[in-house]
Amino acid sequence: MKLDTSLLTGLPPFSRLDREQIRQILDDATSRRYEEGATIFQEGHDAERFYLLLDGYLRVIRTTPDGEQIIVLHISPGQLFGIAKALQRSTYPATAVAAAESIALSWPMRLWESYVAQYEGFATESYKTLGQRLGEIQTTLTEMATQAVEQRVAAVLLRMTNQSGQKTEEGIEIGFPVTRHNISDMTGTTLHTVSRLLSAWEKDGIVRSSRKHIVVTDPHALMLLSRPKG
DNA sequence: CCATTAAATGTAC
DNA sequence: GTACATTTAATGG
Numbered sequence: 001m002k003l004d005t006s007l008l009t010g011l012p013p014f015s016r017l018d019r020e021q022i023r024q025i026l027d028d029a030t031s032r033r034y035e036e037g038a039t040i041f042q043e044g045h046d047a048e049r050f051y052l053l054l055d056g057y058l059r060v061i062r063t064t065p066d067g068e069q070i071i072v073l074h075i076s077p078g079q080l081f082g083i084a085k086a087l088q089r090s091t092y093p094a095t096a097v098a099a100a101e102s103i104a105l106s107w108p109m110r111l112w113e114s115y116v117a118q119y120e121g122f123a124t125e126s127y128k129t130l131g132q133r134l135g136e137i138q139t140t141l142t143e144m145a146t147q148a149v150e151q152r153v154a155a156v157l158l159r160m161t162n163q164s165g166q167k168t169e170e171g172i173e174i175g176f177p178v179t180r181h182n183i184s185d186m187t188g189t190t191l192h193t194v195s196r197l198l199s200a201w202e203k204d205g206i207v208r209s210s211r212k213h214i215v216v217t218d219p220h221a222l223m224l225l226s227r228p229k230g
Numbered sequence: 231c232c233a234t235t236a237a238a239t240g241t242a243c
Numbered sequence: 244g245t246a247c248a249t250t251t252a253a254t255g256g
Contacts, residue, residue, distance in 0.1 A: 149232065150231095189232080
């Protein structure tokens, strides 16, 4: 399939490139669709390709030695992922799973160096998003270590609405399917506690939820809940 | 305050 | 009907 150059034109890693350069990059790329729940690549496997998410949402997961899954972060459309080379790694540091049906472009990892060398701004923009992710991971870890469960869950809901929120009549809806179990993986608690919190918040008119689907109807109230005390 | 256990109810395929 | 999501109560650290 011939891909349109408008797919990449506005995106940070390619923002300083002209149409012809983008055309070349797209001709190197493979486009693929992933079902909800499909694994794009696995932690520890050889990093053969790097990716750009065009549509959908991904969960990036790490598995602890005792088999527990931690959701490290989410990837939104327009972001590069699986860029192991930027981390000086030859294997993927985490597993990427499609949280919703998704479409991603990918390139052979050997092109990474050539893009970095050849295209102005590609490296700096990529490292910028990498740095932003590290910051996000760090604040998540700090929250996990210092804040109570209720505050962590509130913070995670807010982060997901910021990353993928879509306005509806009711409020802001998280743009991909999320289960209580997913949220418990993100916050280091249990699905039961998440269920109780969401039920309580629903009664207070802060959220509205159904199966795999959450709408935040009162973001300000959640913001207050994400802060200690209260 | 929160995890665990267990049981019941919903909901999608 | 099966499988999975969600809720709720009970119990204990």
